[in-house]
Amino acid sequence: MDSEQLREYGHRMVDFIADYYKTIETFPVLSQVQPGYLHNLLPDSAPDQPETLEQVLDDVKEKILPGVTHWQSPSFFAYYPANSSVAGFLGEMLSAALNIVGFSWVSSPAATELEMIVLDWFAKLLNLPEQFLSRGNGGGVIQGTASEAILVVMIAARDKVLRSLGKKALEKLVVYSSDQTHSSLLKACQIAGIHLENCRMLKTDSSTNYALRPESLQEAVSGDLEAGLIPFFLCGTVGTTSSTAVDPLAELGKIAKSNEMWFHVDAAYAGSACICPEYRQYIDGVETADSFNMNAHKWFLTNFDCSLLWVKDRYALTEALSTNPEFLKNKASQANLVVDYKDWQIPLGRRFRSLKLWMVLRLYGAETLKSYIRNHIKLAKDLEQLVSQDPNFEVVTPRIFSLVCFRIAAVDNDEKTCNNLNRSLLDAVNSSGKLFISHTTLSGKFVLRLAIGAPLTEEKHVMDAWKVIQEEASFLLASQVK
Amino acid sequence: MDSEQLREYGHRMVDFIADYYKTIETFPVLSQVQPGYLHNLLPDSAPDQPETLEQVLDDVKEKILPGVTHWQSPSFFAYYPANSSVAGFLGEMLSAALNIVGFSWVSSPAATELEMIVLDWFAKLLNLPEQFLSRGNGGGVIQGTASEAILVVMIAARDKVLRSLGKKALEKLVVYSSDQTHSSLLKACQIAGIHLENCRMLKTDSSTNYALRPESLQEAVSGDLEAGLIPFFLCGTVGTTSSTAVDPLAELGKIAKSNEMWFHVDAAYAGSACICPEYRQYIDGVETADSFNMNAHKWFLTNFDCSLLWVKDRYALTEALSTNPEFLKNKASQANLVVDYKDWQIPLGRRFRSLKLWMVLRLYGAETLKSYIRNHIKLAKDLEQLVSQDPNFEVVTPRIFSLVCFRIAAVDNDEKTCNNLNRSLLDAVNSSGKLFISHTTLSGKFVLRLAIGAPLTEEKHVMDAWKVIQEEASFLLASQVK
The missing domain is CATH 3.90.1150.10 (Aspartate Aminotransferase, domain 1)
Structure with a gap:
């Protein structure tokens, strides 16, 4: 890592990238290669001796780019977008350059503190209830993806119940959502060991534009209670992946609350729109939620990955996900003076992702x-x-x-x-x-x-x-x- | 995202970063700020109107850098390293610029295929057994961190057992490792719902330089079998976090095999050294493992995050972690012609991380x-x-x-x-x-x-x-x- 080589090569890479964006409309948006195309284009093993940046960039042009589906093309309309922007890109550069591993406060205080501040900023843009702000028991955290967000809150909710009812209750735990809910919910259930026969993906139809009907939920919950099961987790979606259906949060939240369920709101895609006053209505009822998630990396000009999760009770997360090995102990953490985000997520290590959101x-x-x-x-x-x-x-x-x-x-x-x-x-x-x-x-x-x-x-x-x-x-x- | 603004600002950021590296020795290595230092330095909410790059970079210098612990400083000797390099940095830039979300092959074929190829290259550098290469049932995948690597293989191992013994067996599953094993193992157990009283962190001492004694393992396994429990997962470490202890893989693997346990090898830090023939001996016995993990982002010049996981049986992963929602269905996946890495990991989305490793x-x-x-x-x-x-x-x-x-x-x-x-x-x-x-x-x-x-x-x-x-x-x- 020589600073002058970094300068020289970095400038060349900036030009390479700017040229890519300049010509992005000349590429087929969806890559047209066949499975296995790259295998014959690259050698079987790593080189023993260094190659030049020219050789690598030529290969990027000739061998890699044909296999790229151009998510940044103006004619990319698939899935949901994954925004890149000048600000987001600069943030990625800076974060990659500092290359800190911000597992706990002490490992780079700015990484933790900027994240708390920027998530508070964002919560205010969305007009989220006070309890989601970092000054009380709540707070925001950047996860990699909405899948991880949903998994960590499910683990938090699961362990909260199991701490009071005992581990054997696991087989009785029931999860609710509509059949339009993102597949990451079922995946979280699989990982968390929730029995799949206890996952209620409630049927929706065109009569509600594929939103979950509160009556369906109530009926399912009542049936499960009668059967001796334990409703514990509800996922509502604002802007489903299939068709942007919006579940009625306030009514669902009421049912969740009266049954002591954890209520998670997944607004991965549509959350961005809710910073506009005229679209804020779609998350009305979020005050009844225990956790709220939106992906700044989708439609908010922040390069992937940057998934924002807010919780009202940070201790539910940390009680389920904390570790405290000797080699990470430090005065600030031991004195409970700081947030250690390692205990709010699956991985230990974490990048300085708040930089890019702050810059955006x-x-x-x-x-x-x-x-x-x-x-x-x-x-x-x-x-x-x-x-x-x-x-x-x-x-x-x-x-x-x-x-x-x-x-x-x-x-x-x-x-x-x-x-x-x-x-x-x-x-x-x-x-x-x-x-x-x-x-x-x-x-x-x-x-x-x-x-x-x-x-x-x-x-x-x-x-x-x-x-x-x-x-x-x-x-x-x-x-x-x- | 204007290509000329990207060019202009990108060049400025390159200079900013090169200057940072040039002066990196002038900063205190460990940040000396107090908890909460940033709160009073930044406003309470996001600006309504755009600010300039100058303003932001000035704030980075004056407000952020004092709160950074400089992992790239030549005098950073804490934890384990987190290498940044010119090549790794360029790879991060390119990956951030393309900003694809490579959940399945079709979403950017090059991302999946380059990852398979580069992980095969790396497996050959490490002289890993054939079964870990992608041409058969095995293969490599880039995870974010070693914590995620250990979690996904534990879920795979868990579900393999539960598919044959039924879900009720969960409470009988036993995990083994030494008491020097990284805390991510216990965290994975917590998440996967393994009962913590069934986690055997076997005592080590200076007589083996803190390596796990095969006799301890055998004794624990025998005791658990007698008690009607089900040994199912063993984690061996090559280079523990505390003191770089090296567990005797071959002997441990033999015990794992004869008890039909999944054997995971965590070489997060020391794996890098094993590309040198004189250090390869420390992973002798890896042929008995079901999965092997090392972090290219630690000591291999590849910017964080880039954790390499190889498995012998990819289907153990995909059977536990697959999702197949309609909105992601495509011909290549349906025809089983391709690898979809979303089914090898926790999140759905994934960055184009193989680029940086390839460039390194x-x-x-x-x-x-x-x-x-x-x-x-x-x-x-x-x-x-x-x-x-x-x-x-x-x-x-x-x-x-x-x-x-x-x-x-x-x-x-x-x-x-x-x-x-x-x-x-x-x-x-x-x-x-x-x-x-x-x-x-x-x-x-x-x-x-x-x-x-x-x-x-x-x-x-x-x-x-x-x-x-x-x-x-x-x-x-x-x-x-x-």
């Missing part, structure tokens, strides 16, 4: 960030309108944020043909390399998902995407008629 | 990396010699790699005074800001740990550190005599 908030400011979100939502609204005006298509479920769920409409209620057509459309559109969208199913319908949220996406990209979709659809429909 | 291996080459390791070990050997020659001090346990465990020697067997003296010495040395070392306890002795492994550390830094330690010790011993 400061270099852009809250007002710019709100405009950023609003612009994507406006583009999605415009697209929704266009889809609904095209007789070949239908909007499958009303758009709320920046995701449009649509499909080629069924003719004569022939759902099977319709699904096949839409599957073919998905393939055709994505193999064009011109854009990348993904899919889901809703009530058995194969549905196309177009999520707007890449930082470079402008109106023309959405319009171009829609044109490609229309053209491929016309072609498919025409060949079907033959 | 290529820009330095295996021979340079071996010299790098050897140099640190030589420096540690020299220091060990110096310590043993100073009548005030003693080496507490023989050095194997680059960690020296020592203390001010006890006078007249007065261990209590001796411990207090060493505790004071630790404080004095670390408050000087001139170096940062940490501590452990071994058989009740308070022991100082000086781990050599920062990329910038040269002979003079070790000699300077030793001088400071000697001086502070003389001062303490002199004031004690009074």
Whole structure:
């Protein structure tokens, strides 16, 4: 690590990266390589002697980039976005350069303290209740992903119950959510040892736009209580992955509270929108939650990974996840003067991730960030309108944020043909390399998902995407008629 | 995300970082701030309007850096190192720039394939058995930390047993390791729901230099079998965190195998050294292991985080950790043509971490990396010699790699005074800001740990550190005599 070599090579890498962004629209959005493509392009073993930066960068261009799906392309509309920004990128650089391992306060006090401060800032932007702020028993913490967020709160909730009821109660613990909830919930259950037959993924349908009905929850809870089981964990979602369904937090929270369940709110994607006053309503009821999670790395210009988790009772986390080996003991921790984030998460080590979020908030400011979100939502609204005006298509479920769920409409209620057509459309559109969208199913319908949220996406990209979709659809429909 | 702004700001950040490295020796190694120091230096909420990069960088200098413990300082000797290097840093930059989320192959084929290839390269450097390579049922995967590595293999092992014996067997599952094993093992047990009274942290002592005795293991296993319990997981360590103890893998593995236990080898720190033929012996017996882990982010010039895990049976992982939600389904995955690393880990999302490891291996080459390791070990050997020659001090346990465990020697067997003296010495040395070392306890002795492994550390830094330690010790011993 020579500072002058770092300077020279660093500058070259900055130019390489700036050039990548400059030409990003020339790449197929979805990588078009075949499985195993890289195996024959690279040697079988590591080199014994150093190679040059030129050789490596040439290989990045010629061998790696063809295998990259370009999440930062303005025509990336699949899944949910994973925003990169100048501020987020600079934060990543700085964090990688300091390269501290912030497991406990003493290992780099600034890492812990900046995280607490920035999470408080963010909680205020979202107008989260006081109890989620760090000044009391609550507080925020940066996890890698929403999966880890949900796992740590589930472990906290599980151990809280088991401490009072004994370990044998594990087999009676019941988890509730809608069938639209992200797969990370079931994965957390698997890891935490919750019996899968006690995981209630309650059915939803189009009558609530795939939101969980409080009556369904109440009914399930009552049944389980009667059966001698122990309801202990409820996950509500604001902006499901399939279709941005919004569960009614306040009503669900009431049921959770009266049954002493831990109530977790997953707003991984849509949480970003809730910094705008006009979208804040979607997390109304969050005051009834025990924990709240949103991913700044999705739609908030903060490079992956940066998943924000707030809890009301930090001790529920630390009682379940603390370790205190001799080699990490230090005066500040022993005197309980500080937060040691190692006890709020699965791993011991942790990067200085608050830097990038801090830089995003400061270099852009809250007002710019709100405009950023609003612009994507406006583009999605415009697209929704266009889809609904095209007789070949239908909007499958009303758009709320920046995701449009649509499909080629069924003719004569022939759902099977319709699904096949839409599957073919998905393939055709994505193999064009011109854009990348993904899919889901809703009530058995194969549905196309177009999520707007890449930082470079402008109106023309959405319009171009829609044109490609229309053209491929016309072609498919025409060949079907033959 | 404007490519020209990225270029301009990126260059400025490179210079900022290069300047940081140039002046890194001017900072106190261990941050000297008090708990809560940052709270009053930053505003209470995020700004509404954008601030400039200058303002942010000024704040980094004036407010953040004083709270940073400088892991990259050449005088950082605490814990274990967390290497940053030019190659590792460039890899982080590129990975942050592409900012892909590589949960499944299709989401960026290059991310999955490069990871498989580079982990195969590394396995060959370590001369790991064939079964750990990706061409058969095994393979390598990058986890965030050794804690996550141990958790995922424990879940895999747990579920393998529970699938055949039923879920009720959970309460009978027993985990074995030495009492020197990293705290992440107990944390994994906590998370996985293993009953803590079934966690056997077997006692070690100086007679084996704190390595686990196979006889202790055999005895414990026999006792548990007699009691109707089910031995299912053994963790052996090569290079414990306290004192780099090396468990006898071959003998332990034999016991694990004959009792159908999963055998995990944690070589988080010392694994790096094992690429040198003369240190490869310390992982002899790894062929009996089911999984093997080492942290490239510790002592292998790869920026944090990058923890390498190899397994012989990838299906044990994927059977325990797979999810298959509709919104992630794709042809390559459905046809079983590809590896989807989401099913080898806790989180869904994952960064393109193989880039940095690939760049480290290529820009330095295996021979340079071996010299790098050897140099640190030589420096540690020299220091060990110096310590043993100073009548005030003693080496507490023989050095194997680059960690020296020592203390001010006890006078007249007065261990209590001796411990207090060493505790004071630790404080004095670390408050000087001139170096940062940490501590452990071994058989009740308070022991100082000086781990050599920062990329910038040269002979003079070790000699300077030793001088400071000697001086502070003389001062303490002199004031004690009074």
